Amino acid sequence: MHIVVCIKQVPDSAQIRVHPVTNTIMRQGVPTIINPYDLFALEAALELRDKFGGEVTVLTMGPPSAEDSLRKALTFGADRAVLLTDRFFAGADTLATTYALATAIRKIGDTYGAPDIIFTGKQTIDGDTAQVGPGIAKRLDLLQLTYVARIGALDLDARTIEAERRSEGGVQILRTRLPCLITMLEATNEIRRGAMKDALRAARATIVKWSAQDAGVEDIAKCGLRGSPTIVKKVFAPPPRAEKAALIDFGSRSPAEALIEDIFKRQPKLEAELVTLARGF
Amino acid sequence: MIEERFDAIVVGAGMAGNAAALTLAQRGLKVLQLERGEYSGSKNVQGAILYADMLEKLIPDFREDAPLERHLVEQRFWMMDDRAHVGLHYRSDDFNEERPNRYTIIRAQFDKWFSSKVREAGATVLCETTVTELAQDAYGRVIGVRTDRHDGEVHADVVVLAEGVNGLLGTRADLRERPKPDNVALAVKEMHFLPRETIEARFNLKGDEGTVIEAAGTISRGMTGMGFIYANKECVSLGIGCLVADFQKTGETPYGLLERFKSHPSVAPLIEGSEVKEYSAHLIPEGGYNAIPQLYGEGWVVVGDAAQLNNAIHREGSNLAMTSGRIAAEAIFQVKSRKDPMTKENLSLYKKMLDDSFVIKDLKKYKDMPQLLHIQSQNFFLTYPQLVSKAMQSFVRVDGTPKTEKEKTTLRSFVKARSWTGLFGDAYRFARAWR
Numbered sequence: 001m002h003i004v005v006c007i008k009q010v011p012d013s014a015q016i017r018v019h020p021v022t023n024t025i026m027r028q029g030v031p032t033i034i035n036p037y038d039l040f041a042l043e044a045a046l047e048l049r050d051k052f053g054g055e056v057t058v059l060t061m062g063p064p065s066a067e068d069s070l071r072k073a074l075t076f077g078a079d080r081a082v083l084l085t086d087r088f089f090a091g092a093d094t095l096a097t098t099y100a101l102a103t104a105i106r107k108i109g110d111t112y113g114a115p116d117i118i119f120t121g122k123q124t125i126d127g128d129t130a131q132v133g134p135g136i137a138k139r140l141d142l143l144q145l146t147y148v149a150r151i152g153a154l155d156l157d158a159r160t161i162e163a164e165r166r167s168e169g170g171v172q173i174l175r176t177r178l179p180c181l182i183t184m185l186e187a188t189n190e191i192r193r194g195a196m197k198d199a200l201r202a203a204r205a206t207i208v209k210w211s212a213q214d215a216g217v218e219d220i221a222k223c224g225l226r227g228s229p230t231i232v233k234k235v236f237a238p239p240p241r242a243e244k245a246a247l248i249d250f251g252s253r254s255p256a257e258a259l260i261e262d263i264f265k266r267q268p269k270l271e272a273e274l275v276t277l278a279r280g281f
Numbered sequence: 282m283i284e285e286r287f288d289a290i291v292v293g294a295g296m297a298g299n300a301a302a303l304t305l306a307q308r309g310l311k312v313l314q315l316e317r318g319e320y321s322g323s324k325n326v327q328g329a330i331l332y333a334d335m336l337e338k339l340i341p342d343f344r345e346d347a348p349l350e351r352h353l354v355e356q357r358f359w360m361m362d363d364r365a366h367v368g369l370h371y372r373s374d375d376f377n378e379e380r381p382n383r384y385t386i387i388r389a390q391f392d393k394w395f396s397s398k399v400r401e402a403g404a405t406v407l408c409e410t411t412v413t414e415l416a417q418d419a420y421g422r423v424i425g426v427r428t429d430r431h432d433g434e435v436h437a438d439v440v441v442l443a444e445g446v447n448g449l450l451g452t453r454a455d456l457r458e459r460p461k462p463d464n465v466a467l468a469v470k471e472m473h474f475l476p477r478e479t480i481e482a483r484f485n486l487k488g489d490e491g492t493v494i495e496a497a498g499t500i501s502r503g504m505t506g507m508g509f510i511y512a513n514k515e516c517v518s519l520g521i522g523c524l525v526a527d528f529q530k531t532g533e534t535p536y537g538l539l540e541r542f543k544s545h546p547s548v549a550p551l552i553e554g555s556e557v558k559e560y561s562a563h564l565i566p567e568g569g570y571n572a573i574p575q576l577y578g579e580g581w582v583v584v585g586d587a588a589q590l591n592n593a594i595h596r597e598g599s600n601l602a603m604t605s606g607r608i609a610a611e612a613i614f615q616v617k618s619r620k621d622p623m624t625k626e627n628l629s630l631y632k633k634m635l636d637d638s639f640v641i642k643d644l645k646k647y648k649d650m651p652q653l654l655h656i657q658s659q660n661f662f663l664t665y666p667q668l669v670s671k672a673m674q675s676f677v678r679v680d681g682t683p684k685t686e687k688e689k690t691t692l693r694s695f696v697k698a699r700s701w702t703g704l705f706g707d708a709y710r711f712a713r714a715w716r
Binding site for chain 2: 075194195200203204
């Protein structure tokens with residue numbers, strides 16, 4: 001079995017800051033991490049491999065420094081890592097990203113064997129679109145299971161997989177044919193701590209680096225900024241709330257009493273309305 | 282257990298560990314370096330001043346790509362009482378040289394760079410891997426390490442312990458004692474961010490010039506300690522540290538000291554309007570020569586802070602760390618080249634080489650100083666700074682009092698505080714300890 005996991009190196013949002021004057025995100029010096037949702041996807045893939053055998057290939061598109069994330073994925077136990085890096089890929093929106101990733105996955109299939117499952121995280125924490133996973137599935141004409149919380153039974157002979165999909169109304173238990181693409185939700189598994197042998201292997205591994213040409217991109221105009229119809233017009237930080245929280249002096253009143261009085265004072269019509277409403281009952 | 286064997290395992294990726302791993306790898310040894318932090322520098326705390334000479338011995342052209350902040354053209358020493366400071370100030374344009382002598386650095390950035398050099402030299406560097414204990418054979422010889430990773434035991438001919446001031450491996454394996462409270466200082470530090478121009482205006486700097494202020498006196502409330510202010514490019518590192526034994530005795534808090542230091546009238550204007558982005562704390566070995574533990578044994582050597590190699594008087598630590606790491610690596614290389622085993626006897630070469638270096642020579646020179654400053658902390662950090670400050674004020678204030686009368690009053694204040702014997706005794710003891 002061959003599983004491909006798509007990950008993204010993202011700025012650690014816990015440590016990100018917005019420039020006070022220009023309102024742009026200050027990426028410089030901000031530590032990067034693997035997109036947290038992708039770690040749930042990676043762990044799900046590793047668990048399947050450990051149980052059923054096979055290989056896990058991790059794929060990312062990004063600047064050369066994204067190599068760190070791939071090395072980390074290898075430390076967790078992934079078998080192989082591919083970095084898609086080329087200046088032609090820069091500035092890609094989700095349309096261009098899915099084009100590049102789908103092309104690379106085809107190439108991975110040709111080179112290392114056709115993937116049975118492709119995993120992605122539900123979404124990234126820097127883009128938050130949740131479009132890339134489904135976009136790849138569409139381009140590769142794969143069945144897709146999105147918002148999956150847990151992987152169920154995998155039957156390699158029948159070539160089916162079951163998964164719990166979280167939806168607004170509850171949990172759907174779905175079965176689908178392989179190959180398929182699964183986007184993973186948070187919190188049903190936890191990324192493992194890599195064994196010493198994996199950590200050693202990762203520290204010394206050469207990460208496979210593919211340019212657009214290496215990956216077999218045919219139409220360069222579909223990549224990067226050129227292939228991206230989405231244009232970021234403006235990035236801005238929401239203005240900090242000007243109003244300060246009110247401090248209410250209870251005095252001799254009970255807290256509830258003081259609070260109600262204060263609310264009525266600020267909303268003069270409210271009291272009369274409530275009284276009218278109460279009379280209706 | 283990992284089948285593969287290494288020539289050397291270096292535990293820790295601070296200054297000492299990186300220097301050792303780099304030197305070993307440069308000499309062609311098969312090196313594994315293990316670091317518990319996410320990356321080299323993620324756990325390391327220092328003021329920080331980098332001494333170029335010691336780094337040049339490892340990476341001659343480091344200035345080309347190392348993340349350096351400012352080169353120092355100036356050093357200020359402040360003796361402080363609560364409202365004033367008496368200063369000694371040295372500034373020279375000679376320090377604006379082609380290859381500057383000292384730099385301010387930010388360790389998180391610098392160590393990452395240093396670590397990349399270690400990797401380039403061929404060492405295998407594993408971060409986020411904690412060494413939990415030393416692996417020893419039936420005779421107690423160190424044969425490798427155990428880590429917190431699954432199947433995480435790795436063997437090597439020699440283990441270089443660069444595990445830092447509070448290194449638990451060595452103490453757990455009874456290679457040395459835990460540092461005593463009167464041999465370590467606890468320092469706290471903040472990074473105050475300010476626009477570059479503001480820093481340059483406040484500290485009288487231009488371009489990449491930098492300055493260092495070392496301060497001692499009533500800011501440490503009679504405890505043995507020091508404060509520091511270092512100007513970086515776009516932030517000011519500011520901190521204070523005192524002996525752990527003194528904190529225990531007085532019940533003072535490190536953050537309390539830091540707050541008071543920051544609000545001192547000599548300090549507050551320097552950091553006014555800044556944004557604090559980082560707060561860190563760390564132990565510093567201050568025991569000096571007498572606190573240096575056994576430095577080598579069967580299959581192991583200890584370097585840097587873990588070996589208490591820190592010159593508290595000159596505020597030099599990272600260069601002693603780098604130098605001890607390099608020398609340990611050179612000694613290991615020599616033993617290895619002779620195809621000799623890494624026995625205690627053979628590794629004693631490290632101690633011999635270190636004894637011949639400035640590291641041990643400097644520490645030996647000041648061997649009585651830590652004890653003196655600790656025992657006499659009330660005098661050296663409280664009484665004298667107050668007396669000197671009063672004397673200076675009397676000297677510069679113009680109020681119609683005849684000068685002879687002023688001098689008499691000043692002298693009387695000294696004698697009243699310490700008596701003649703006390704004054705001569707302090708001077709004598711200090712001079713002896715300095716010698």
